[in-house]
Amino acid sequence: MENFTEIIQGFQTLFIPLVFASCSLGFLLGAFFGAVPGLTTSLALALLLPLTYGMATTHALVMCMGIMMAGAWGGSITAITINIPGAASNVMTAVDGYPMMLKGQGAKALGHAAFASMIGGTIGTILLMLTAPLVMKLAFLVKTPGKFSLILFSLVVVILVERKSVAKGAVTTFLGIMLGTIGIDVMEPAARFTFGSNFLVEGIDFLPLIIGTFAISEVLIQSEKSHSEYQLTNQEIPNQKIRRKDFLPSIKELKEIGLMAYIKGTLIGYLIGVLPGAGSSMAAFVSYGEAVRSSKDPDKFGTGILKGIVAPETSNNAVCGGALVPMLTFGIPGSTPAAIVLGVLIIHGLQPGPRLMTTQANLVMSMFAALFISASVLLPLTLWSLGPYFMKILYIDRKILYSSIALVAIVGGYVSTYSTFQMLMTLVIGIIAYILRKQKYPTVSLLMGFILGPMLEEYFRRSLYLSDGSILIFFTRWDSIVFLVLTVLFYFSFALRKPSNTKNNGEKST
């Protein structure tokens, strides 16, 4: 009952005109960044991060929620219309969406993608509202050794979800941890790994790391193509009229898809969202794979069927809710956008953890309300009002777009400390992330290592101080044992299983 009152208060806060305007603006930004190939939700959040210094915490966080939800859906627009997914999480949507577009059913495919995203996002948020308070209560029971084992479990998950190259995932995770060790030690007032530089004593700031990893590296990747090279791809856009009335899914089509398809996709997305670093693209792949596996006609997938759109779109939006559970309760982000939202919390002096729900109940609930309204109201409204004009996004001047991103990013590096050293740091991290991406190293694990590394070290050392240096403390406390067992189980159930062919199929199709 108490939670219900808090949820209502969260909605009341959201409906304050300026707060709601922030959420709506965030949603439009997220839809834009999601829809344009090359721009991602993480990039939108990274660019927003320096601006949040001048914003109220609630405004900043509801804006982030709008971006998260819209970004997960926005990529489906270009995935369906031109077979170029706006984000990796929409790769599977293109597999059946684009064939529908070629059959002249583009508007129908867009409508079903939006409807599935709406269902996934809404149910995912309801699950978040129901489970987050329970998880927060359970989180109080996890003590220091248990927290170490939980962080260890999270890092193992972050590394293992890089199915294509676990070793590369490990390298970037360790690199992230190493970057996090630069500066003052987590427990003692001693500087380390400063390499003789006074600038490094304070350590690497969160802001340059995020902006460098997601914005600068993207600008460098995009600068590989000239303006005219990019324009060539736009010539391949099918000339098809998108009408509003075709967006509405019919009862017959919904019956054909079945309620279970929506529920299954949502649950898969939500549960994968809870896993640290797994993210929405993994959720979409797994959900699509499961839809194919459980189908009576698996051969029809890839030819342009509605179930092939519903599976990935429900799950990638349900991730938004799931990813916030570990982030708010333990400070462990479930996805890259959640990791950047964690940065917003830190910038505003808030410490994620089980106490956050009691000390900042209204703020947390307004975040949940923003996710809910974004999925259930803003998403269908945006499709209805702007849907026929979405194709225009593709004709945007690339020079203006990327020069604006580069400027916001570099100046964003400056605003955290008003120092050009942080701007330089943003550029250096951007170059490192660019090289890593060119070498096919995952950059998400770099960020996860940077966030989780200091926590891992602190809990490890605190535990050993408590036990006078005996590592047995991790094997004798039940909270620690639970997460160590989970780590072993996850390793055997996930790492030793061969990756399914679904991913490959998806990549071929796009």
Place this chain on the structure above:
Amino acid sequence: MVKKNILKRVNSTSLFAIILIIVNTIYLIDGINTAPPMTNGKPGITFVPIIISTLFYIAAIYILITSIRKESASSFHLSEVSRPIAVIFITFIYILIFKPMGYILSSIIYVFSFMFLLEEKTEFKKKKLLNIFFSSLIVVLLIYLLYQIIFKVRLPAGGVF
């Protein structure tokens, strides 16, 4: 021909793995020189970093060995990265002139150079350059409006403005 190909391919998976191993070695040496990993039987400030560095070696050496074994190790061509290198260069110059010249002037130069780089070289005419200049001006002023006016973030005025 073979020599030309080798020259063109300045990087590869194995070369990058070697660079990572060198960076890790520098990190490890700095850690060892800073403080002992254990003090009074308890982990010190370099204990966890040394463990992480050791694990880093294992992963990087594994990548190195597998990339040498594989015939088609990933690589990138120098021509492919020429424009990104130019972007890095102009960004570096921008950082240097940002405070002395102030946000507006330095940013106009930066955005103009950035747009110039993304444009096809064959297309440059006076009208095109003017177009790029006015686009840069609008972008710079809009972002100034966003940071300085809306979000009250103080940007350097420099000696000119």
